[in-house]
Amino acid sequence: MSSFTDTIVAISTPPGVSGIGIVRLTGPEALAIADRLFAPADPRKLPSSHPSFTLLYGHVVDGEEVVDEALLSVMRAPRTYTTQDVVEINCHGGIVPLRRTLELCLREGARLAEPGEFTLRAFHFGRIDLAQAEAAADLINAQTAEAGQAAVQQLSGRLSGQVEALRTALASLLAHLEAAIDFGEDDIEALGREEIAARLRAVLGHVEGLLVTAEQGKLLRQGARVALVGRPNVGKSSLMNALLGEERMIVTPIPGTTRDTVAESLNIHGVPVVLVDTAGLREVEDEVEQAGVDRARQALEEADVVLLVLDRSVPLTAEDRGLLAEAGERTVVVVNKCDLAGAWEVEGGTWHAGRRGEAMQVSAKTHEGLDQLREAIAERIGVAGLRPTGEVIVTNVRHQQALTRTRDAVARALASSEAGATEEYLAEDLREALEALGEIVGATSREEIIAEVFARFCVGK
Ligand SMILES: Nc1nc2c(ncn2[C@@H]2O[C@H](COP(=O)(O)OP(=O)(O)OP(=O)(O)O)[C@@H](O)[C@H]2O)c(=O)[nH]1
Ligand SMILES: [Mg+2]
Structure with missing residues (x-):
């Protein structure tokens, strides 16, 4: 290329x-x-x-x-x-x-x-910067309207504009420091220590603000994996169908109906969520079912959020209790079949199985409680704090890493400045911060980085 x-x-x-x-x-x-x-x-x-x-x-x-x-x-x-x-x-x-x-x-x-070569030319000839080129690929790959919005903002150069403003602020500070190093503080109008620290703090605040958006960006880009797990027959597949709004999974009264893990995508408040139905967890002799149980275990490990499904219409079993005992931070306990008479009680929104925890009561049959369940999933995956679309959001891991390096370098410069270190020390850190910022827009990126960016594209873009 x-x-x-x-x-x-x-x-x-x-x-x-x-x-x-x-x-x-x-x-x-x-x-x-x-x-x-x-x-x-x-x-x-x-x-x-x-x-x-x-x-x-x-x-x-x-x-x-x-x-x-x-x-x-x-x-x-x-x-x-x-x-x-x-x-x-x-x-x-x-x-x-x-x-x-x-x-x-x-x-x-x-x-x-080659893949992305049209856009590479736009970058090479300076019509767009690297962040904008990446946004073109992000827009093509966006799976929800919100992810698309974030890409459009970046494509229009709004992130690049903020990065350029930060680069200008740091470059001007660096120019002052270098002048002071070359000519001595007495000969030029040197910036006071207070002024330097104030400017560094402003840059640091801005970089940190951008980094906060990166968490949201990661969600929009990668989405989240949500696994439905539980012992057989509690209604995992029925819940999967209810959440998807289609009869995707086979549902029968026979325990052990689902044998394999099945993933489908769902959009929750703009975040692409991959919902994974799994085989019911139990001790089995059957080799096929055992393989399904192993996969279910793996899905449980990999999920960002685990919906542990229980059946309210029959007493809790040892398997249920075992799974409840394993429940951790990522688990949402879902008590299904609440349209039927309860064989055990969920009191005040908590379940009792040696421990207490919050439980969602739902019915896959009547769809009761499903809206609340969706909200609980949204909250667990961190959608609650989503910014309105239209604001600049850092969606790219490469940008996030470069901003982290910028933040660390500026924080070091600030600490040195407050400790009364010499200009040389400060200048070194500022150069590194400038280098890291430059990588985002492609001003200081090495060939390999650029090649990697464009390799992600489809042919013809
Ligand atoms: N009344 C009622 N029945 C339900 C509800 N959810 C599921 N069922 C019934 O419970 C039985 C089992 O449902 P499935 O969705 O196949 O259960 P599962 O957890 O996927 O079971 P396995 O795939 O065997 O692990 C079926 O007969 C469903 O119709 C519910 O909310 N209310
Ligand atoms: Mg099933």
């Missing part, structure tokens, strides 16, 4: 059958290549002589043979996605017309684009 001067091509729409599909070209030869494989309906209107940001109607042709009827978008440098000439060929969205059009572009001199 080193050359930016050749012309690249990719199918930008997903494989499969659709109304239209787009073959996208960018680079110095994009228009010339389009001229050779496109026969405009009006022969005087060649792509290369066509004005920017217009559509051209005609046919993709291989010599005499018509490959497809198509609309061509002509976008001329420099105000394009990549800043180079871009041609998008809107074909019919089938595998054959798209592949043949792609092959014609390759034959006429284009090179197959």
Whole structure:
């Protein structure tokens, strides 16, 4: 992915059958290549002589043979996605017309684009910074509207703007310190210690504020895993169906119905939640069921939140008590079948099994208590403190790590400054903070970081 001067091509729409599909070209030869494989309906209107940001109607042709009827978008440098000439060929969205059009572009001199290479060019030519490039991938991969909003904010440069403001503040402070080091404090108008500390504190506060949003960002990006566990027949699969709003799982009165773990996604207040139904936990001889029980145990280990399901209509068993005894921070106790007469009591929202704890009373059958259960899950995964969409949220682990390094370096500088250390000490920490901030927007990123970022992209973006 080193050359930016050749012309690249990719199918930008997903494989499969659709109304239209787009073959996208960018680079110095994009228009010339389009001229050779496109026969405009009006022969005087060649792509290369066509004005920017217009559509051209005609046919993709291989010599005499018509490959497809198509609309061509002509976008001329420099105000394009990549800043180079871009041609998008809107074909019919089938595998054959798209592949043949792609092959014609390759034959006429284009090179197959690597994943993310269009966006890499936008970054390389300075139209967007690294954080904005990552936001393009995040937007494509967003699974909820809220995650999409966070990506849009970042794509528009709002996070980058804040990072740049921090870099400017630190760079100006560093310039003062370096001047003081070079010329001595007497010769220049040196900043007082108080002023330096105040400026460092302001930067630190801002960085910490951004880091607080990273927890929320992690939720929007990765979501949370919620496992339904319990002994057989308590209604785990019924609850799974009720929460999903569809009859996804087989439900029967026979204990041991679910044999494997099954994961489905659910949107809770904008956070993508993966809900995992599991085989009922019990001692078994059956080899198949045992394998299911092992998987259920594993799902329990991996979950961010564990819904421990109990059946109120029959007395608690030794298995229930055993699971209750294991209940930890991540566990929400769910007492199901509360539409039936209770065989044991849940008093004042607590369960009694040697220990006390909060319990949610629900019915998978009547859906009673399901809203409260959703809220309890939301609270456990930390959705409660979500910021309104539209604010800048740090959603990227790479950014979070760079901000953490920035925070540590600025905190060290602040401590040195308060301890009366020399300018050299302070300057060293500020340089590190600047370096870390620069990595977010790509100003100081090494090649490997950049390559890693773009490897996450799909082909054609
Ligand atoms: N009345 C009533 N019956 C329920 C409720 N939830 C589940 N059931 C019934 O309980 C039985 C077992 O339900 P499942 O959802 O298959 O239970 P499970 O925990 O997934 O069981 P395994 O897959 O065997 O571990 C079925 O007959 C359900 O119809 C409920 O809230 N009220
Ligand atoms: Mg089941």
